[in-house]
Amino acid sequence: MHPVRKQRLILVLLLVTLSSAAIALITYALRQNIDFFYPPSKFAAEEVPHNVRVRAGGCVVPGSVFRSEESLAVRFSITDGVAQVPVKYTGILPDLFAEGEAAVVTGKLQSSGVFEAEQVLAKHDETYTPPEVQEAMVGDHTATCQGAGKAMASDY
Amino acid sequence: MNWQWFHRLGSPRWFYQKTQAWLPWLAIASVVLLVTGAIWGLGFAPQDAKQGNSYRIIFIHVPAAVLALVGYYVMAISGAIGLIWRMKLPFVVMRAAAPIGAALTFVALFTGAVWGKPTWGTYWVWDARITSMLLLLLLYIGVIALGQAFLQERTADKACAILALVGTVNIPIIYKSVDWWNSLHQPATIKLTESSSIHPSMFYPLLVMVVGFYCFYAWSLILHTRQQILVRERKTRWVQQMVASGSTRLVEEGGKA
Structure with missing residues (x-):
């Protein structure tokens, strides 16, 4: 050359x-600052400021979703496999919001430790399967979310 | 080492003549693959268990995003070759790749927004993947704008190549953003080192679409480069003779190509 x-x-x-x-x-x-949301373990470690608009993300704990009977209010908990954050929200949830699936909530952490959400987004995973195959894998439904929770927790 | 073959690649005339035979094949391959992939993916691939039919936008979204990233490397590497060897053709390819890449990036962002609404619940969020992809669109637009800001073509070429090379930093960031940071965008479905997390009945039409997009990219890049060559070489004898004969095909004259 x-x-x-x-x-x-x-x-x-x-x-x-x-x-x-x-x-x-x-x-x-x-x-x-580039992270889109805090995982619940950060909340447990008291690293998230109170009454400031932040985002929290994690797996919706199966069995933790309670809907009000007379309004759109809903309560649920999100987890990253290490800690849990209780969330309160009033409004319509996205179609893909489900127990055992990941979600990202925007809102303020109250002094009581409850996260008051003003927006709930569903975070879907990267797997694509036909319904028949999905039904054949009974019990595997939440496994993907546990994997996502672990991946989130491993960053810290 | 003999570099003669390499320097011949730098001749716009040689490129113009070589590629005219490839164009119809690339056009046929892209049309066949894209039509097959689209019908297969949109009509025959099964629904997704969680997302239903809305996941089908993957058949446009993923190929467009892949080619937007690959196209950036095509642009930057052409620019580097042009800078180092001071050859005409790589610069032409670099300049031709910018609008095509910008269009593909826009398609990826737009289909992503349309897909985001029914699945995530929002058209747009400022997470790492989406923001870095927007930066890619701005880099492409920057290269186009910078190229038009100079009166002298040679100065413009050099400036564009340097911007394109600096911008390559963004490509691994886009690719790894979903792993490095907490993002709303899900991690990669098609993995290079382990098995993909997409069912084969959905993966094969996606693969056809990706290959189709590669052919379409090559076709449009060559077409655009040839058009740019004619503009830049308009004062040379071979272009003027060809245009005077009323054709855009370059006929070999007595073996001295």
Whole structure:
């Protein structure tokens, strides 16, 4: 290779390496701000401020969903396999919201420790299966969410 | 090492002549694959157990997103080759790849928003995957805009190549964003190292769509590059002769291509 071209190749590689390093340092410094939500274990560790708008995400604990009979109010708990956060919400839940599925809630953590949500989003997993195959795997339904919960918890 | 073959790749005329035979095949392959994949995916693949029919948008969303990322590397690597070897053709390819990549990124973002509403419950959130994908769209638009900001084509080419190379940092970030941070977007379904978490009856039509998008990408990139070559080389003898003959096909003259 011609020495001038070799020099330009080194310059190009240097450009890519240095800009990558710069962005890597920035994203590393901002890593908690880039997270879309706090996992419940962060709530348990008292790392989440009270009465400030934040997001919490985790698996909806099976059997924890209670709907009011005269309004749209609903109570449920979310977990990441380490801790649980009780959530209160009034409104229409997304179609994919279900026990054993992941959800992300936006709202404020009350002093009582209850998370008062103003928005509930369903976080679906990355598996796609036909209904017949899904029915054949009885009991496997919540396993995907447990996996997601573990993956969330392993970051901390 | 003999670099002669490599330098021949840099000739716009050589590229123009070589590729005219490929175009009809690429066009046929993309139409056949995209029509087959779309009918298979939208009409015959089973419903998803949880999402019902709304998951079918995956057959557009995933191929568009894959090609938006691959297309960025095509653009940046062409730019690097152009910078290092000062060849004309790689710069033309780089400039031609930018609008195609921008369109694919827009399709991925738009189909993602349409898919997000029935599944997540929102069109848009500022999570790591979606925000970094928006950044990709802005990078593509930046390369297009920067290319038009200079009067001199050579200066524009160099500036675009440097912007494209710096922007490559974003590609692994987009790809790994769902693993590195808590995001609303789910992790990757098709994995390189382990088995994919999608049923084969849904995976095969998706694979056909991805291959179809690759063919369509190659076809539109070559078509756009050829058009750009004619604009840039409009003062050369071979272009003027070809245009004067009323054709866009370049006929070989006595073996000296």
